Amino acid sequence: MDEVFYSVDSGVGQITINRPGKSNALNAAVLGEMRQALRCAEADSKVRVLTITGAGDKVFCAGVDLKAELAAGGEWRGRSDFRQLLLDIVRCSKPTVSLIRGHVMGGGMGIVLASDLCLACRDIHLSTPEIHVGMFPMIVLGLLYRNVGRKRATEMMFLGARIGADQAQEFGIINHVFSRDQFEAASGEFVRELAAKSSVILNMGKKAISRVLDEKLPQEEKFLESALAEVMATEDSKEGMRAFIEKRWPIGN
Numbered sequence: 001m002d003e004v005f006y007s008v009d010s011g012v013g014q015i016t017i018n019r020p021g022k023s024n025a026l027n028a029a030v031l032g033e034m035r036q037a038l039r040c041a042e043a044d045s046k047v048r049v050l051t052i053t054g055a056g057d058k059v060f061c062a063g064v065d066l067k068a069e070l071a072a073g074g075e076w077r078g079r080s081d082f083r084q085l086l087l088d089i090v091r092c093s094k095p096t097v098s099l100i101r102g103h104v105m106g107g108g109m110g111i112v113l114a115s116d117l118c119l120a121c122r123d124i125h126l127s128t129p130e131i132h133v134g135m136f137p138m139i140v141l142g143l144l145y146r147n148v149g150r151k152r153a154t155e156m157m158f159l160g161a162r163i164g165a166d167q168a169q170e171f172g173i174i175n176h177v178f179s180r181d182q183f184e185a186a187s188g189e190f191v192r193e194l195a196a197k198s199s200v201i202l203n204m205g206k207k208a209i210s211r212v213l214d215e216k217l218p219q220e221e222k223f224l225e226s227a228l229a230e231v232m233a234t235e236d237s238k239e240g241m242r243a244f245i246e247k248r249w250p251i252g253n
Contacts (some may be wrong), residue, residue, distance in 0.1 A: 002033070003019055003030050004037060005055075006033075006036075008046060008047055010192075010195070011195045012047070012191055013037075013051070013094070014052075015051070017053070018055045019055070020058070023058070023105075024054035024059055024102075024108070025061070025064065025065035028078050031081040031085055035081070035085055038089065042092060042093060048194075048195040049094060049095050049096075049194050051099050052097070052098050054108075056101070058102045058103065059105075061105070061108030062106065063109075064078070066133070066244055066245065067245055079139070079229065083221045083222070083225050086111070086143065087218060087221060091210070093207075094199075094203075095206070096117070097115060097116065098111060098112045098118040098119070100118065100119065100124055101120075101180075101183065102124055103124050103125050104126040106129060106140075107140065109126060109173075110137075110143060117194075118175055119175060119183075120176075120177050120178075121165065121177070121178060122166065122180070123165070123180060124164075125162040126168050127161065128144070128156050129160040130160065131158065132160050134238070134239060134240020134241060134243075135232070135237060135241070138224040138225070138228035138231065139221060139225060142224060143217075146213060147171075147172050149172075165177045236250075
């Protein structure tokens with residue numbers, strides 16, 4: 001079964017993470033297929049807007065598939081691919097819109113933050129819970145500070161607490177929140193309205209925004225990837241990940 005679906009309909013491209021049984025967690029295959037889908041959308045003149053979502057209505061994306069990574073040797077070998085995916089989303093010349101029907105955790109926050117716009121169901125929650133398993137959301141950090149003020153972003157990462165969709169909208173992470181029964185119609189109308197705008201002007205606007213806000217982002221993300229590697233090499237991180245897999249509290253916490 002394909003772990004990422006990509007389709008185009010009426011000028012709207014859609015990337016869907018298709019691992020609902022695994023909370024749409026990110027593994028090597030998903031990262032690679034998402035990056036390929038982004039390249040396809042970039043090269044297709046018929047695509048005017050690109051949406052990103054997760055299959056099902058429970059979880060948009062739970063971040064990295066830690067169980068798979070630990071089983072593969074305990075090191076997240078997909079760090080660079082994840083960093084590059086976020087940069088690909090930021091650099092995409094087409095407007096990108098995250099459509100959130102389910103909860104967002106960890107690396108899923110990176111996808112949402114890298115997108116230009118975000119629409120969500122009101123009953124979902126978002127979090128950067130890495131601190132609970134001996135990790136820190138390093139690669140997401142730069143984008144989180146670009147979307148949220150310093151004090152709020154720091155609290156989110158230090159405590160790893162969940163925030164609701166309305167609070168995330170207040171923080172600047174989400175543009176619009178809709179009740180679940182209205183989400184499909186409202187988000188569809190929003191995306192169609194965006195697709196009707198001049199693609200030439202939107203592309204020029206995106207380039208200007210990126211020049212002002214993101215010129216240093218590639219260098220920052222490269223540093224943050226190395227910082228994450230340092231975190232994961234600590235005994236606290238290794239024990240935190242083991243405890244997560246074994247469903248117990250970390251020793252010493």
